[in-house]
Amino acid sequence: MLTVIAQIKVKSGLEAKFEDLANQLVHASRQEEGCLEYGLWRTDVVGDYTFIERYKNPAAVEAHRNSEHFRQIGRAMGAYIEGSPSVIRLTVV
Template structure:
């Protein structure tokens, strides 16, 4: 299994837009073949910080996800949302 943790710092004025886009992205991604877990979590200590926790069957499932309409739509709108670079950490759980 492949685990991705994606860390976002959202501009305060974009938080509502971010949550709307993420709600759609999460709901659609959870339906994909090869998806084991897909969840957004908000940091309780640091305002506007979020972590997207993704568990995928394998790299092929991630490649499929990265070509879906809902993911590409999110990417097209994402650049205006963040006050810092997005950080992605990838783990393998064997």
């Protein structure tokens, strides 16, 4: 099992637009075979978000990254993101 944690900082004032797009990504990603969990979380700090994703295996991660919805929605979300996301990939021990 693999977990991906992606921390994102959203530009001030664009949080609601980001959330709308991000929730579209969450909904579509949860339908993927091999996706065990896909959620968007926010902290108490305005603009700080975290995606937490769990997959059955490396092939499921690659299928997600190559999916049309990930590419299209991810590209659109880029307009709202400040800097580069911090991505941590974890493998269960």
